[in-house]
Amino acid sequence: MLPTVAIVGRPNVGKSTLFNRLVGKKLALVDDQPGVTRDRREGQANLLGVDFTIIDTAGYEDEDAQTLPGRMRMQTQAAVESADLALFMVDARAGITPMDEEIARWLREGDLPVVLVANKAEGKTAGDGVMEAYSLGLGEPVPFSAEHGQGMVDLFQALLPYIDREEEEEEEAELEEADIESAPLKLAIVGRPNAGKSTLINRLLGQNRLLTGPEAGITRDSIAVDWQWTDADGNERPVRLIDTAGMRKRAKVQDKLEKLAVTDGLNAVNFAEVVVLLLDGTRGLEAQDLRIADKVLEEGRALVIGLNKWDTVEHGSALYQGIKQALSDGLAQVRGVPIMTVSGLTGKGLDDLIRVAFETRTAWSQRVSTGILNRWFERALEANPPPAPGGKRIKLRYITQNKTRPPTFVLFGTRLDDLPESYRRYLVNGIRKELGFGAVPVRLTLRSAKNPYATK
Numbered sequence: 001m002l003p004t005v006a007i008v009g010r011p012n013v014g015k016s017t018l019f020n021r022l023v024g025k026k027l028a029l030v031d032d033q034p035g036v037t038r039d040r041r042e043g044q045a046n047l048l049g050v051d052f053t054i055i056d057t058a059g060y061e062d063e064d065a066q067t068l069p070g071r072m073r074m075q076t077q078a079a080v081e082s083a084d085l086a087l088f089m090v091d092a093r094a095g096i097t098p099m100d101e102e103i104a105r106w107l108r109e110g111d112l113p114v115v116l117v118a119n120k121a122e123g124k125t126a127g128d129g130v131m132e133a134y135s136l137g138l139g140e141p142v143p144f145s146a147e148h149g150q151g152m153v154d155l156f157q158a159l160l161p162y163i164d165r166e167e168e169e170e171e172e173a174e175l176e177e178a179d180i181e182s183a184p185l186k187l188a189i190v191g192r193p194n195a196g197k198s199t200l201i202n203r204l205l206g207q208n209r210l211l212t213g214p215e216a217g218i219t220r221d222s223i224a225v226d227w228q229w230t231d232a233d234g235n236e237r238p239v240r241l242i243d244t245a246g247m248r249k250r251a252k253v254q255d256k257l258e259k260l261a262v263t264d265g266l267n268a269v270n271f272a273e274v275v276v277l278l279l280d281g282t283r284g285l286e287a288q289d290l291r292i293a294d295k296v297l298e299e300g301r302a303l304v305i306g307l308n309k310w311d312t313v314e315h316g317s318a319l320y321q322g323i324k325q326a327l328s329d330g331l332a333q334v335r336g337v338p339i340m341t342v343s344g345l346t347g348k349g350l351d352d353l354i355r356v357a358f359e360t361r362t363a364w365s366q367r368v369s370t371g372i373l374n375r376w377f378e379r380a381l382e383a384n385p386p387p388a389p390g391g392k393r394i395k396l397r398y399i400t401q402n403k404t405r406p407p408t409f410v411l412f413g414t415r416l417d418d419l420p421e422s423y424r425r426y427l428v429n430g431i432r433k434e435l436g437f438g439a440v441p442v443r444l445t446l447r448s449a450k451n452p453y454a455t456k
Contacts, residue, residue: 003163004053005045006083008076008107010099011059013091014119018146019056022047048156048412049400050370052163055079060103085113085162088138092118092129096136104136115158116141122150153397153412164370180365184226184238187357188272189306190296192247192288195278196308200344201225201243204354224268229354237358242268247292269295273364273405274302274357281307281316281341285323290330293337300406302364302440303337304357310341311348335429336439364440367404373435374399380430389418399427407431408443416446 007015023043045054057076080086086107090100107114118130121143133141142158144151189197205227223243228236269275275296279289296303305327313319320341328335338356342349377399386394396413409431413419428442 002044002051002053003085004055004083005085005087005159005163006055006057006076006079007087007089008057008060008080008103009089010097010103013059013089014146015059015089016056018087018089018117018119018144019043019054021146021149022054047159047163048152048398049402049410050156050160050163052159055083060099060106080107080110080112083112085115085159087115087117087159088136089117089119090129090133090136090141092121092126092133092143093123094120095129096132100136104138108137113162114138115155115162117144117155117158118142119144119146121145122148156398160370160374181358181362184240185354185358185361186240186242186271186273187354188242188244188268188275188301189278190244190247190269190275190292191278192280192286192292193245195280196344197278198243200278200306200308200342200350201241203344203347204229204241204350229351231355231358232351239354242272244268247288266295269299269301272301273361274304276304276306276353276357278306278308279323281309281313281319284319285326285330290327293327293331297331297334297441300441300443302360302406303334304353304360305337305339306353307339307341308344311343311346316341333425334439334441336432338439360438360440363436363438364407365405366407366436368401368435370400373401373409376430376434380427384423384426386423387420389420392418394419403443406441406443407437408445410445410447412447414448416448419446 007018009015019041022045024046041056043054043056045052057079060076088103088107090096116133116136116138118126118133118141120126121130122145126143130141130143142151142154144155189201191197205225225241225243227239227241229239230236277289277293277296279285293303293305305323307313307320307323310316320339324339327337327339331337338360340349340353340356342353344350377396381396386396388394392415394413394415396411396416398412399409400412401407401409411427424444424446428444431437431442431444432439
């Protein structure tokens, strides 16, 4: 069951406007005329990534229970009794009225927690009304504009202790992870021509399923093959292996068929969950390998590096360290990408490669609960506060994960256009390191609150 929030207040303070904004649809009628809402209406609300049930109620009026306004008040009282939280809304422009004080007394007498919202606070004249709301004895009012959507982050922070069901989020994440773990791993093998991609897949399959040979560029189409991998515990796990054409430097690709093959390979990257960039270990790392890796990360796919033909490599330790350093320098946006030494010819290291690919998909698919994420966020800000360019403070308010695969986060705050790229990298690296995302691509979007009066 989702937590339930009931919006209460006297007529015409903006309850239905807030209700419509939170459910994302114009479900409740809105008009300047007071008393439009009569019955209580429920909807599924989402506020910055957190779901809850919201109830719009009739304007609270002190009338006899037998009259229409009195029966409407009884409906409001029933909604409050069924809720986990009351969101008490007042009109900051009009100031506090005797009816507001009456509703506040009624709410204080009950055991239900209350969040006080001072609506219509977008104008300069509303400041006095916001301050006046302190007199209701319900704590600090949240300045808000239901019509323009100002104050959403402040409202979220006030509601979060009552609407965040972290245990339920974690259970849902575990169920989602279980579904992902049982689904076939979509694994694309990419790289330059003659890196040994088809040979490696044939070794995994235990048959000459794909055409191979000493000539570069034999594979043209992206070939998908379904396969079962047996892990160390003896469990069979489904894999969809995708072989792709070798990707040469664009300037060298003249043949029309090769151009089509490379395009097909890039489409395979988009389809995949994890991409193995296979390098010819005898040739080391080349600039084209970094271009391919960058393309994979740009598409938001999880990346694993496979150093193939390792059975024929001389001075392997020095070569490995050199490739590791070059990758670290060339892929600065994602440090620590797994590097596996393998041999498609002998099968050495292939089980470890597939195991790491599954582990990487798990990290790429995970969702962090709102509570855990924001506790990390508070620690990150405390350890390294954002800078104040020009002496003006950048305020970071809240972060939420709005997507997985790749993990995508939205950061809310003010003056985010001035946030240095170095601080953004600090946050992304912290997410990877401390929240278990490892070296998968993490996206961070910055979102500032919009002021509709900024240009007026």
